[in-house]
Amino acid sequence: MTPHSPGTGQINTLIWIGFFAALIVVVAINLGLFGALRRFRGGRGRTAHAVQGKPGLQFRVAGTLAGFALVLFVLGIIFTGNALSTPKTTAAGLTSLNGEKLEGEPLVIKATGQQWLWRYNYPNGAFSYWKLVIPVDTEIEMKLESTDVVHTWSVPDLAPKVDAVPGKDTQVIFRADAEGEFYGQSATLSGQAYAPMRTTVEVVSPQRFEEFIKEQQRGIKAGQEAAERIETQKLKEEEAAEGGSSEESTSEGESE
Amino acid sequence: MSEQPRPEIAVDGLPRPKQAGWRQMVTSADHKDVAKILMVGSGGFLFVAALELLLMRLQLAIPENTFMEPYTFNRVLSLYGATSIFFFALPLVIGLFLYVAPLQVGARGTALPRLSQMGGALWAAGAVVLYSGFLWTPSEAGVNPLPPLSELAFLSNNGVDAWLTACGFATFGFVLISIDLATTLRIDRAPGMAWRRAPIFAWTAAVGSWLMLFIGPVLLAAFTMLMIDRNYNGTFFVDGAGGAPLLWQHLTWIFYSGAYMLILIFAFAAIAEIFAVFSGNPIFNRGAVMGSIAAVAVLGTLAYMQNMYTAPIGLGWKYFGMLMSLALIIPVGLLFFNLIATLKDGALQMRAPLLFAIGALSAISLGLAGEMQQSLVGAAWYLKNTTDSTADTHFALVGGAVFGGFAALHYWFPKITGRSMGEQLGRISFWTLAAGTLLAFVPMALAGWEEGQVVDAYKFFNHTGVNFYNLLASIGVLILFIGVVLVLINAVASVKGGARAGHDPWKGDTLEWFALSPPPPHNFDVQPDVRSDRPLRDIRAAIARRARDVEERAARQSQPVA
Incomplete structure (x- = not known):
């Protein structure tokens, strides 16, 4: 390590x-x-004579x-x-987020283990799978939880191993000192795809981090809007195909 | 005729009645027959466990291997865990205790033989369940099947049930045998055999039986709860319904830590007997050795939370686990010190039992030193569940159960079968095993420490820097496997073809060598009187004295009166 x-x-x-x-x-x-x-070693005429300890x-x-x-x-x-002992955020780290000052408070990130990947939730509603992005020189408080079986979150170069146990809240506090990519892997047998249940931590500058979570947020929003669009379009198409008369029967079917 | 030596010794070498067949053996309640079933079975399962380890290492020989499907690997892993602990190591240890300890204390049988018989039968039933489970769908939950993974929701076939039933039967069997052994060693010792004169191995059998009486029921409770969870909608380990997944870890780690200690104290005791006999010295400070063995059993079991450093338990409990683990340094250190001091100023006969005993002590020293490093809470936050921790555990348990077990096997084989094991093949197999163990587990430790390779994974990835280590470890396990096979071949061949050994081939000091080889069902025609902690030595001296007296008298009588 x-x-x-x-x-x-x-x-x-x-x-x-x-x-x-x-x-x-x-x-x-x-x-x-x-x-x-x-x-x-015996032989050569050697005989045993017992020694007594003092x-x-x-x-x-x-x-x-x-x-x-x-x-x-x-x-x-x-x-x-x-x-x-908690390492505090230094001046080079992330001092404010979404325009609000952190004032020495740690950046809270939620990590959820599930068969067989890690999901990370960031403070502004952004989330990511597999890869965790954190700002350098910043105190991170990672809340761990599991939705199914026991997982162990382990990124050896950055933080101690901690179990994510269903029904228990665990946490780990750490601070990365250098930018770069760090390798991690789950460390408790969790089923068939346990070996590839890996994760990486990308440590970036605070500015890049803020950009990242905004990008994620935008991406998620765009994705949701696109999904909504597709959904409404589908509904409209269905309505058009079945015609106005079918609306009654659908509602009847639902009430039954 | 009153000048005749002891009858046991006089009939040695005479033709004796034909040995009972297997049909009689499986229906017998004699402690020696039950123990033989356990030991023969454990030899077979050693082969199976070594084969399973070899299969897993074949999969892990090269990165991103596709030799095995992930679920196949997990099945082999689960079987390996059950086989190596419940069907190889523990039956070997308990079988040897059950065979040798009553003989050593000069008992004519055990106090509650039907319990032992039932224990042996339960163990065999467990073995059958485990490997008939192999025909349909074995467990995929790993060496220690942690819930919720082992709950019905995540593994819905009945493999886990079969695993639990098999290991539960075996453990129940061990508990029953332990009741018999603890009782026998309490009430059936020969006249004059106070505990201070009892052989170390018999003392350890008593300590080990009590240990099993404490830890066995804990595991059975956990297994029962998981069975109820799986089959009757129980919620013992289901979170959110009043259950707690963590409870399982507490219960099972108590058992696994205790079993670990049981194997270790067995090995230390066998090594103590062997060192004493092959150096010609009495055990150096036997009082300290006996006390240390009891202390290891107690402290080691209390240290069970050493396995839970990453689990959500209070930091204070983690420090308590560390304190108990580090406290083990004192009794374990005393054991090492006194065992090595036993060799001092001796005349060592370099025979196979001594070689294996030395190998065992050396391997255990490596394993326990590694465990000491792992017991530091902060260090374990990195090292736990890496292949480094696997390597340490394997060093200690291969040292204890394989090397220690083979030392005991070579040592007591003449007593059990009446024939000696081949010395030449014994040496070859020892060096093969030693080379295999080092080559298998040193690279594994390095891969875990340097690169943090995780345990139980069915593959590792290229560019993680562990390719070479894993290849070496796989070659090492292959050599280890060959060594195991050599020892088993030696044992099987020697049952019929070994040199006849006589009742006391090693000039032992303890009473099992007073009985015939193999001992008759009632063990001793005459129950010996014990006056010191080396009773057979006293008997030998008495016989020599008497023979000298007879000679002198004869010489006097034949002299013409001047």
């Missing part, structure tokens, strides 16, 4: 801390194990291990807490 948000930076550090702790453990155990194998040895070992565990626990809490 290459972290591109303050939170994932902390997560990455914690992963490396965990890795070095794991490395110490693995090296110590396997050195001891294979060292003992080499030194105490009294208190077990307590010293247990104490050392407890110290090690405690250090990891404290580091775990510190870095997890850091990853959670």
Whole structure:
């Protein structure tokens, strides 16, 4: 992973801390194990003579291990807490939307997981599928929900993984530090098309973001109008084809 | 004639009555026969599970592969999850406990044999249900069938019902056997065998039985609720109708974490027995080892919320899960320390059981170190549900159930069949397995860590940087599969063709080696008196002393009186 948000930076550090702790453990155990194998191999007239540990040895070992565990626990809490602490929108980020100032409030986006795609709802009524567009250096509060099964929203470079569970409201707060495209994929088995249930996050400048959601809004509006036009035209055609007399029978049919 | 050694040892090697046939075995309530059914079955299912893993890895060998349909992959995945846990690992562990532990404590049988018999039959029924489900439509809900995906609305064929019935039967069987084992180990130990003198493996069998008594019913409750949801319009896990999908995660993770710990403590105990016998030393500080095994069972099960770091539970609970996971460092570390210290100043005989035991310990160290990294809440927010977490779990469980199980198999095979397993093939299969395990799971861990490749997906995409890792992992699983097949061939061939072993081929210190190989239905003609934690060593010393006395007396008598 290459972290591109303050939170994932902390997560990455914690992963490396965990890795070095794991490395110490693995090296110590396997050195001891294979060292003992080499030194105490039987044959060549070697006989076993049992060794006795000094009294208190077990307590010293247990104490050392407890110290090690405690250090990891404290580091775990510190870095997890850091990853959670809300990174505020900077001056370079989105400070106003639709002419209203955000005043340090996060930009709220709703993500809905469904078999097998993600839908994103933006504040002005715009929405998009598959691809999330967010402004750079802006605090994003993402509300997650699921309409069917458990999904996990995961864009490793930008934010922690969070489950979208039906009937539960979950959220994740993050801030992207760089513009670009980031790859994401659902991370809980959700049925047949789980593997292609991917998503991308495009991080853009605040100006481009505002243009984008306006475009989306216009596009959606145009689409809806076009759909309405087609619908009314269809109705008119039907009326013309069936003639005025059929109107009564239709209404009768409906009432029945 | 009173100077004769023990009768068990005197009749060793004499022709003995023909072994009972399979017809008698399946109707027997003897703990050894029930355990044999479990172990033979688990060997077969190991082959099946390895084959299923190999099939999935074939699909994942190259990016965007079309070898398998998505639903086929999910079916194989669901079958693999059930087979590897409920039909390979747990029956192997519980079967070995049931076979060896009563012998080790010098019991003439188990206390409630009909329960074990019923347990074995239930397990077999579960196996039949799972694989007759394969003939129509298997489950597509994955290794742990999370609702709502496993609800009727999303998987409307009866595959999930078959999956639940199969695993439920098996778990119910394990619970019944555990009742029998826990009772036997409580009341039927030989005179003088206080817990402080009981073999580590028997102690672990007792701890494991109690653990299963706690976690088994939890899983059965969850399965029952999901069955009611699916078949009788229940709403236990349906949101919006008073149910909660999250409840399933709590219940099943309690079981899966506990089962994980059960497999681990089984492996540690088998390794402890093997290290002691093959180094010629007593177990280093057995009190600490026994205490640690009990602590692992308790703490590991309490750490179940480690699996729910991305789920909507309170942050405090996540920290609690992390605390319990990290607390495991103390007993697990003590186990590693004392087991390795057992080797110190010993005279190691490099036989196949010792090789497998060392492999098991090494693989478990890799897996648990990885789990330690995953237990840090923040780190898991990236690593969870990546192939890195799969690799860690597989290192620990392949280390525990496959390497640890094979170590125990090679070690107790002479007792169970009266013949030794082939040493040469044992070594070859060990190195094959070791190479396969490393090659399969190290690249998988790297793919998960570096690129965040997700688990359970039927394909991965080009240009995500994981092509090479996945190819390597697939080759590794192929080698692993070959190693498993080699061990199984060795075992099958040795049942008839192995060298006759005698009752005590390894010069063991525990009482199972006092019985004949294979032991008669009543286990012991004479129930031994236990005076120390190495009872068979005492018996051997006593026999040697007596033989010396006889010789000396004979020598004195034959001397002419001067």
